[in-house]
Amino acid sequence: MFKQIFAGRNGTIYAINQNGDLLWFRHLGFSDGTNAWESTTGITVGNGWGGFKKVLASNNGVIYAIAPDGKLYWYKHLGHETGVASWGGSGSGELIGGDWGS
Numbered sequence: 001m002f003k004q005i006f007a008g009r010n011g012t013i014y015a016i017n018q019n020g021d022l023l024w025f026r027h028l029g030f031s032d033g034t035n036a037w038e039s040t041t042g043i044t045v046g047n048g049w050g051g052f053k054k055v056l057a058s059n060n061g062v063i064y065a066i067a068p069d070g071k072l073y074w075y076k077h078l079g080h081e082t083g084v085a086s087w088g089g090s091g092s093g094e095l096i097g098g099d100w101g102s
Contacts, residue, residue, distance in 0.1 A: 003050060008057040012080055015042055020050025024083045043083040053101065065093065072097035 002015040002023075011030030015023045023042030029035060049055060052065040061080030065073045074096045076088030 004055055006056050008061065008063075008077075008080055009059055010081070012057070014055075014057060014063070016049045016052075016055065017042075018050070020048055022046035022049045024077075024079070026081075026083065038083065043085075045077060045079060045083065045085040046087070061088075066100045070098055070100045071095055072100045 002017055004016045005013065007013050011027035013025040013027060017023060021044050024045045025042050026038030028038055053068050054066040055063060057063050061077040063075040063077055065075065067073065073093035075093050078086040078088050
């Protein structure tokens with residue numbers, strides 16, 4: 001059971017499990033609906049994601065996360081196409097705003 005699921009681009013799907021791990025999935029059949037996957041199970045690409053109120057993805061590995069206090073964080077998953085646990089910036093998120101639903 002996942003706490004949250006959100007999609008990136010080109011078949012990338014992320015899920016946050018109950019212990020806060022961020023899992024990466026890649027649907028290879030995203031353009032035609034075939035049942036083809038990069039891996040049959042999610043690859044752990046990060047941890048500590050369970051405390052966020054909302055997490056969503058944008059283009060090219062950018063992930064936005066909203067903390068319970070309304071602070072907005074920016075992350076850059078460099079392995080968004082391969083499932084490698086590699087992160088840009090500080091790797092622990094850049095604070096880019098506040099008052100996002102506090």
